[in-house]
Structure formats: structure tokens, C-alpha cells
Amino acid sequence: MKYIKLLFLLAAFPLFAQQGGMWIPSLLEGMNEKEMKELGMQMSAKDIYDVNNSSLKDAVPHFNGGCTSEVISPKGLLLTNHHCGYGMIQSHSTLENDYLTDGFWARSFDEELPNPGVSVTFIVKIDDVTQQVLEGTHTLASEEAKQQKIQANISSLSKTYPKESWQENRIKTFYEGNQYMLFVVETFKDIRLVGTPPSSIGKFGSDTDNWVWPRHTGDFSLFRIYADKNNRPAEYSKDNVPYTPKHYLPISLDGVSEDDFTLVFGFPGRTQEYLPAVAVEQIVEELNPAKIAIRDAALKVQDEFMRSDQQIKIQYASKYARIANYWKKWIGESQGLKKSNAIAIKKAQEKAFIESVKKAGKSNEYGHILPEFDKYYKEIAPYALSRDYFFEIANRNVELLTIGYQLVQLELAYKNKGEQSFMARKDNILPRLTSTYKNYNKNVDEKVFEKLIDIYASGIPEEFLPESLKNIDVEAVTSKIYTESALTSLEKLKSLLEGDANEVLEKLSKDPGYTLAYDIAKTYHTKVEPTYYQLDLQIQALQRDYMKALLELSPKDARIFPDANSTLRVTYGKVKGYDPKDAVSYEPVTYLEGVMEKYVPEDYEFDVPEKLIELYNNKDYGDYADNGKLPVNFIGTNHTTGGNSGSPAIDANGNLIGLNFDRVWEGTMSDIYYDPAICRNIMVDIRYVLFIIDKYAGADNLIGEMTLVHPKKGKKTKRSKVRK
Template sequence: MCRTILLGLIVLMVTVGRVKADEGMWLPILLKEQKFAEMRKKGLKLSAEEIYSVNQACLKDAIIGLVTEGPDNLRSFCSASFVSDQGLLITNFHCIMSYIERFSTPENDFLKYGYWASKKEEESLCRGLMVKQLIRMEDVTDRIMEGTEGLSGAEYSRKIDENGKKLAEEVTKGKNLEMRVQSLFANNQYIMSVYRLFKDVRMVAAPPMSISKFGGLSDNWSWPRHTGDFAFLRVYVNEKNEPKAYNQKNVPYKTTNYLKISLKGVKENDFAMVLGYPASTKQYVPSFGLEAIVEKQNAAKVRIRGEKLAILKQEMEADPGLRLRYSTRISSISNSYLKWKGEIQGVRRMNLVEEKKREEEAFQQWVEASPERKAKYGTVLEDMREVYKELSEYNLANDYFSEAGLNGAEIVPFIGKFEKLVAMYNGRKPVKEASQRNESKRLIGLTKQFFGNWSYEIDRKTFRNMLVRYYEGMPMKFHTEVMEKIIKQYGGDIEKLSQDLFANSIFTKQQELLDFLESDKADGIKVITEDPLYQLSINYYRVFVERISRQRGAWQVKMLPLYKIFQEGMLEMKRDQVLYPDANGSLRVSYGTVRGCEPEDGLSYRYYTTMDGMYDKYLNNPDDLEYFLPKKMRELYQKQDYGRYADKEGRLRVCFLTDAHTTSGNSGSAVVNAKGELVGINFDRLWQGVASDFCYDENICRNIVVDIRYILFVLEKYAPFSYVFDEIRIE
């Protein structure tokens, strides 16, 4: 299979300060030249080849990216790592929580009791989940830019794409591999990553939410933390040890390398390294871009998600039965909500917008000091600022569409899935009846799935609030005609509007919708197209396509050549510095030390937590389910039955902090010691330091890690079976 994705990252590099000691998410192929000597000084015992090599087994072979089926199936959403020679993976519980939720029923509540396979036959297929394993990386800048001299605009892009497809054909043809080429430094450099993609991934073990989400939303992004955020998966392959889609005859993957586990734990100032697939950062966004992102886009998204959370919490308090159905959604909404709030505060605290303005002034002074530089870079900064004035409006509109429109009420994207069926009946070209029947059959399955996990009242209230948010937050040119008409009909009474639309829509009535899908629709498609809720929902999409997406894309195209020139100037100005590119979903290495911090005045954080604090939270919050501790865990604590996992003081450590630079996508990343042994799994950051996506502050930026000893304690002492524990190799 051959697939290539060329990504023109819209990244602006404008910082002129030097990279701080532990800052950066570094490409493994460049570690030896860029950071290896410094890492050795901090305590690393490994050679560069033991971290990354194409000729011998190394750490990179054990580090995995979790991906899903779809057109961009190489974009990882979390990280994982092999911990046995039988394809056993460890990752975060929150990364695969949706699958556990999907497996759960009132009779078998895996969220409440945990998912514990006792043998391979009990491992469940995670449909749609895949994993990618890096084979090699290569700088392919010359290959990708070959023949682009003198080209611009569409011609330049076509040539870049042509070169990428040619390269993909050479690299992947007949090899069961996939590749991705990504641009760095605003298209001034291109890196190719070649992957092996595994399509049969099964659930093996996961603790209950009372362990894996202990502290829940209250403790999210905070410290002290006592969350056992881990889970185990297994990769299956055919008898030749090659990736293959699910088949009962598939066998566990015989790994080329896996991480060994250390029980020695960590102490303050120990070297720590994080290996995973961080999603994206914006370290070098200019002042005008940062100000728009934080003060406009983030501020709007915080308001929107705050309203969603308020509705969910109110309804879940009234009906505790909704907790099981909405646990994944409220966790996802809350996670981004708190992150965006933390970014706003962090950027303001660091006075980062003003700092970047000073940096831009320094860049302009450097340009003006040379006639050659002035001719090449003289107006590029101002040109970008002018383009961004237009682009920022569409970026904000895109966020409103996503947060309040498409991902506002769940009924909206559900309705969107019916557009293909409508097109089949209303299109100019006739569609075969068999195709129509197949589409109806597909929608029947989706309908049953949707209503099995949907609350009418939660969604109605969410729809009501999001309609108001969209209407008030979006300029008139982004309003839909249907929206204006309906709101006018109801005299602005959105509560009554939402009640009537939901009460009278076929899309809120499961059986009516199923009956329609199973019927002869030749003369009845108007049941769909004349439904006001359908019309309003579909118009969200149409406004996005006709008034947001295309225009935003056009302004981005205008910005691309400016970005490239500007970045070229920045690289020239800082040619004596070692710079790391923004995270983009490729394998990266971060490093630092184990240490606490003082994130606020008068507030001091020790670098680790113990089960003592976990038990205290349970005692101090007896009626709060977020701090519920299972009976067996309470008994183990009361007996102090920690076995070989206790520290020298006899306490069981649960989590610890490091100052390694991480971001979204690093969830599930392996945290290893100086010898490359697994000591924990990364799962979160301190909310005071989440602005590290824009600027790393070594004093407060900390990532939160669940201690591997706590994970092993749960597997050996709490889990009902020793199946997983017996497979793991402990050093």
C-alpha cells in the first residue's frame, strides 16, 4: 500500500532567545549532532545508536503511535510502547477509554470494574484502532524540492506533491510500508518517516476508573496527582509476523525490541527521557498570531466548552446513570477546556505577546542592517501581519463552526451522516437501488449506535446554548439563512425554538427514523429535507464550505510563501544556534530531570506522590465518586502490602514530575531512565505550564508520570489475574 501525505506546516519562527537546557522535542535522527553531548552530561548512559538506529535494535523500535482508520491514518493521537516480545503494549487508560466504554454494558461494566483478560482468547478487538511503528527517518529536502526553482503558487505546490508521490512509490512499493513526508521550519526542510502499520490491535487489561481516573476532573492538569492512568493492548499479525487486518488465525507480534522495566524508581535530579509522538506546538508563532489565538480563539472556545460542561454536570447530577454513557465525552471536553484556560493564563503571566513584539523588532533591525537582507526580507514581517488580519477572522470562524456548530450538539454531526442518502435521491444522476439500500443499511447501524449512547435533554440544551453562542459570536456573513429565518420566527426565543425542533424532528425519534430507513423512500425523502432540524444542521456545513473553508484556505495559500521567506531569514540570523522544529506528530525525544517546582507564589510541589495522599483524598471526600477507592485497594493500603514496590521509606509512590518538554500526543509516552529502562508512563502536564506549547518555562513546565512501580503493584496485588504481570520482564 502506498500513501504519502505532504504537510505544509504553517509555522512561524520568530524567537531570538537561545533554547533552554531541557527545552525541545528533538528528531531522533539528529540527536547525535544536536543534543547528544548535552544529554550525556545530564546523565544519559546510552549511545546515540541505542536510541535511534536503522541497523540494530534500539529504543525507537519499541515506541509506538496510536492511530485510527481514515484518510489520515498516520496521524497519531497518543503514544505507547512495547513491553514484551509478544506484542504487548502499554499506554494511557484515557487514550483507549472510548473502546472500554464501547465494550461496557450494564451487565459488564468494564469502566467500573476494569477490563482484565485472563488469556489471549479474551482479548477484544479494538475496531478502527491501529498502531504505527517507525522504521526509519530521513531528510529528503533535496528530493522534495527538486525542480522547484523559479516556481511559485500552485505550480510550486504541484511540483512538491509530484516529488512526494514519486518518492512514496520508490519507498513503499511492494513492501507493506507507509510513509509520511512533513515539512519543518515553514517548508524549508522536509523529513520522511517510514512506518509499519498494524491493523489488528486488541484490548488486554485496564484498571477501573476508580484507579485509572482517580481524581477525575477535579485533579485534571493538577498536582498532587494519584492517577493510575495506564492500560495494555496487544498487536496481532499473521503467521509470517507481518501486519494484517483482524483474523482469528492472527498471532501476537514478535517484537524487534521492547522496553525493560526498572524497579529502582527515580529520585530528584535523575535523568529522564520521554519518547513518543507529540502532536503539535506553536513555539514560534509571532506576536499578532499568538494574541489572536489566545485572546480571541482560546477565549471563545473556553466560553463554549464551559457551557457544555455546565450542562453535562447538571444533567449527570440529576441522573447518575448518564455517567457511564458520557464519561468519555465529559473528559474530552474538560481536558481541552482546562488546557486553553491554562494557555491564556500562562501567556499573560509570561507577558509573551509583548516579548515576541520585542523579538520581531530585533529581527527587523537585523534585516535593516544589510542591503542584501533588506532586499530579501525587508517587508516580509509586515506583509505577514497584513495577511494575518484576514486569516485570523477565518481562523476564529473555523473554531466557532467546530466548537458550536459541528461539535456543538451531537445531533448535528449525526444528521450530517444522512446527506449522502439525500444526495442519492435528489442528485441529477440516478443511483442504483442496491447502493441506496446499502446506504440505508449503513445508516440503520449508525442510528442504533447513536441512540444507544445519547441523551435527548442534554443534547437539546447543548443545541440551544451552542446556537446562541454561534449566532452571537460569528459575524453576520457567517450566519446561515435558515438560522436567521428560524430565530426570527421564534422572536429570538431560543429555548422554545430548541424544544419545538427537537420535539418535531424525526432525527430525535429512533423508531421513526429506523422505520423511514427501512421503507421505500422514493417519494418520502422530503421527510428528511423538510425537517427544520436537518435544514439548520446541514446549513452549518454549507456555510463552512462556502464562506469559511475556501476563504481560509485562500488566505493560508497567500501566507505560505511569506512564511517560507521569513523562516529562511530567521534560520539565517540564528545559524549559530541549534533549533528544534515544532512538534508535528513525528517521533520525538524530550529529556530533562526528575524535579518538583514552585508554580505559584507560596506554592511548592514535591516531585512525587504516594498512596498516603491517595487514601487521604478518599477519606476527605467520602461522597465524591471522583475520589472513590475500591475496597481491595483500601485493604492493601491499610496493610501497607506494597511488596517489592515500596520505596526505601516503605511508601508506595504513585506519580512523579519531570521537566521534559511534552504536549498533546505525548500521552502514553514511555519515560525511561539513563539506561533506557521504563520507569513510568507520561499522562499529563501541570496546568500552570501548558503554555509550553508557545514558550517553555523551565521553572514551571512539568509533565506528570505514573510510576511504573505503582502500575506493577496494581497488576500483581489488585488485578484478578496475573496474566499480564507474568509476561512483563522486570530488571
């Protein structure tokens, strides 16, 4: 009995040597605080999260809903990744002022560039509201009824929970619906671009080095938060002033050494650590290969055009990076899951789980879970595959179909809600599409369409394929659509949308691009989505019960963290190298020498600016060198994922030492299975950031805002002066 229980606990809840896990910052006191202190942390849990006093949480806002950022000066100076700010940098770039290629540095507040639609969100307070959200659900029989009641409770509580008028309440689910937390937030909407290195620094290595170690990328950009005269959130206005933060991060100049404590604070997007083996097997064998093939085809087309045309390179730079990011991640994830034997390990965990359930006398309550997982995942397989094909091709990577799908929503608005709803949605669509066409090239999209529509027609299960795509001549269909469809041009589309609902819908019905998008969407929404939704609802209910069982059958001090869900989390670990394969060992820090070793003149991935070469040759590193060498990146055992891009890496005393931006390829499976031997996050050394701002860009005005410290010497540097 004791042996079985121990086997179950070790299999289901590995200790990870006090590392791994994404923890809710308001719940750190106890086990987590003890672990962090054993790893070397000198702070308390209240230094990290405190409602009544300023704490680290007050310096770490969510950046534009997708990345993390940190405040690094008393004037609201904001640091995040270059790739997080890439879309904004691109939007300000032209052939005449190409900030992607040349970089940008504001020398005064007046030179900082507004970014309409960009926001950052601070967490003010976190409260557990599980009891209120689940009230009245326990007597409901169907899962659908339970979810409807939960959503009604969430809506009511969000409206009534105490907050200031400029704040917002948001409720998120944790542990697969076994816990609910309410976040009181403040969102600032006047965010201005302050500085960015050229892409040859901020994106050095580009797609070749993405997810790879050793890494040599200066992946950072600078923004500033502006507020109204009362220091509260406000829309953009020339009258707004730099935000005064509750807390900002001092910056350490002492650098990192192997085994130093690291804390990464941020908003990880999504993990699935508690999936059953059957689900992981489906991801590895079916879903990931399909998505990888789709994106691989799109990337090859775009890359060919971008290498031969600078204008297309500017237009497609951000889109290409977005597509390539998860394409490469899925490849590494699948390889890592296979290499770490994750499926077999999960099967062993499940065997031990079944024995533990039996021994606890809980077979009636939990014995059905694993057999039903097998049943439902088998049933959902063709629907899940079709769903991925639809979203990857019709809703993401073929722009004409993506535009067409937005117009399909326009037609549905008319059918469901009438003329007024149609006109309102049309007015909203046009500005968005205007932005879309700014970075649209018909020739590129035509070749992408030709490749991907062939994959769609041949790869999706036949029962879910629209009649218009059965037995098609791909070249002929492509030629007809891109010759005749108004969806290939903003001006033609505007003409198509002129008139009342009936006039517009009549014109749309004759457009070959729109009719194909409509056929694909209609088939998906009638044949795939309803069944997928019902099966997924059953799987979610099982996952909730599975999570409940894991929580219930584990000891109180088991290290069971909730999956990531884009809420504020803490992950802690150490600076640490690793051994990815036999006879290969990686050191934890890279240096500027590595940049020069990779340097390929005029290569779009590995070119190096002349000024940086000059600084390297002269060893002109200022205050930022470490024994005569300039650190660039370092790795740690922090458990991160998408959304942690831009997260601050913080030392034992609460000082900024780096900027998270990636993971190693061998460990990208950490979203599903964390292996402490090979899972590493990649961070820009903050000294490299300062070096680029100071020595490369000469932006002394920005350095002067920051508080630079030597925590190991217990002093501030003389260069730390707040700009007036």
C-alpha cells in the same frame, strides 16, 4: 553588531538549559546526543534510533493515531494511558459488566477482548526527502501552484519509495515546509484489551485534577498486539498470535529521584512555537475565550445529567472527558501565556529579528514578513473566529448538528458525483451513525443544543450568520427540532434514509434538524471557508519564510526544533519540581498518601476502591515501595503535548520508569511558548502501574511477562519470567 546578534539569538532560540524541544530521532547524533549525555544519559543515539539494529524506536508505536504506547514484553504486551484506551474500555462496558467502574483483567490470551478499528503503527525507517518533494517548485509564482506541485511530488514519491508489501510510506513536512521527511511504517490492526484498572484509579481526580499538580492518577491500560503467523500485520483473526517485537522495554524498579535524566519518546500532536506575536495575541484575546465559553456551556449540561443517571454517565463519559480536556487546557494556556509575558517576549524577539535581517543585508528577502503577518492576521480574525464557532458547535459538541453535517456531505456527494456516489456514502454513513446513537441521549443533546445555538446566534459575526438563526426564539427552535426531527433517533433516521437519492433528499429537505444543519454548513462553506483558506495560505507561506529566515540567521548549533506534527519525537530533561507562584513550591513525586488525602467516598472523581484502601492501610506494597511509601506520579522538564499521552518515560539506560499522561496547568502554554521554569510533564510512576497490576488486580500472568530490572544494582529481578 555583536550585541544585536546575541540579543536576537537569545530571544529567538533560548537554550532552556539543554531542555525543551521535540527532536527527530534519526537526527540526534551531534548536539542532541551531547546534551543528553551531559544531562546523565548513558545510551548512545543509535540505542534510541537505528535502522539496522533493534532500538528504542521499535518499542514505541503510535496508538490508534492519537496517543503513544510502548511494548513491555516479548509477547507484544502494550502499555498506554487509561484515557487513551477509554473509548475501547467504554465500548466493552455494560451495566452488567461495567469495566469503567470495576476494571478488567484478562487471565489468559483467550480472555483478551478484540477492538475492531483500533491500530498501532511502528516506525521502520526515517529518510529526508526534501529535495525530491520540492523539485520543480522554485519557479512557480503562486503559493497555490507550489502546494499543488508539492502534493503531486509527495503522492508520486510515496508510491515509488522502496518498502515491503505490508508497509506504507508517509511523508510529513517539518519547519513549516522547509524540510520533508519520509516514514516507512508498519500498522497492526489486531489490538486486544488485556487489562485496565477501574476509573477510580485510572481516572482518579477526573476533570478537577486534569492538568493539575500534585497529581495521583493511575492513568494506564494494557493491550496486546496480534500478528499473523509470519509476525506481520493482519486484520483480526482467531488464528493470529501475539506479536514478537523487535525490541521491548525492560522495566526499572529503582524509581526516580530529583535531577534524574528522563527521555520521553512519542508522537506529539501539534505545537506552534514560532508563531508571531500578533497570532498569539489573537489566540489569547479572541479564539480561546470563544472556544472556552462554548465547551463550558456543553460541560455544565452534560455534568448535570451524568450525576443523576448512571446510564447517561456511561454513555457520555468518554465524550465529556474529550470536551473537558481541551476546555481546561485552553484556560491554562491563556493564563500561562499572560503570566509568562509571552506576547511581549515575542515582540522583543521580532524587534531583534528585524535588526538582524537589516544587519545581514536581507531586508529585500525577509523584511516584508512581520508587516504582512500583521496585515493578514487582522484580515483573517473574523473568519478564524467564525471557523471556530462552526467546528465547535456544528461539527463537535452538538450531536444532532454533527449528524446533520454528515448528511449534508451525503447530499453534496449526490450533487457532485451522482446517484452511485450517494448510495456508497449512505452505506458507509449508517454503520458510523449506529455507533454514534449507541451513546446518544436526546434529552442531553437537546439541552446542549439550546445553550450552544444561542451562543452561535449571538457570538458569530453577523455577516456569517445564516438567515434561519437571525432574531430567533431559541427555546421555540429547540423544541421544534427535537420534537419533529428524525435526527434524534436511529430508527427514525434509518427510515429517513430509505429510498433512492431523490426520495431521501426530498425527506431531508422537510426535516427541521437537517435543514438547520444545512443552512449553517452552507453559510460556512460559502462565506467563511473560501476566504479563510486563501488568507491562511498566505499566512502559511509567510510562516515558511519566517522559519527559513530563523534557520538561516542562526548558528549551526542553535537549538531550533521542528514543531510537533504527530511524528515520532524525542524530548529529554530531568525529574524536577517547580515553583508555580510566590511562596509555593512543588516536590517532583507524589505518593499513595495523597490519594487517601483526596479520598471522598462515592464521589465520581475522588472515590477510592476498597481493595486499594486495604492495601494502603496494611502498607502492603510488595516490591514497589520507596522507603515505605508507594510512589504514584512524578514530573519532569520534558517538552510534551497532546499525542504524548501514553509515551514511555525512559531512564538513562533505556529502561521504563514511567508513563507520560499530562502536563501541569501553569505550563500548558508550552505548545506556543516553552518556559523551563514552569513547564512540566506529568508521568505515572511505573512502580504504581506494577503495584496495581500485581497487588491490586493479582494479575501475576502479566507481571510474569515483563523483564523487571534494578539498573542501579545491575541485575534483573527473579520475578521476571516470560509466560509460555
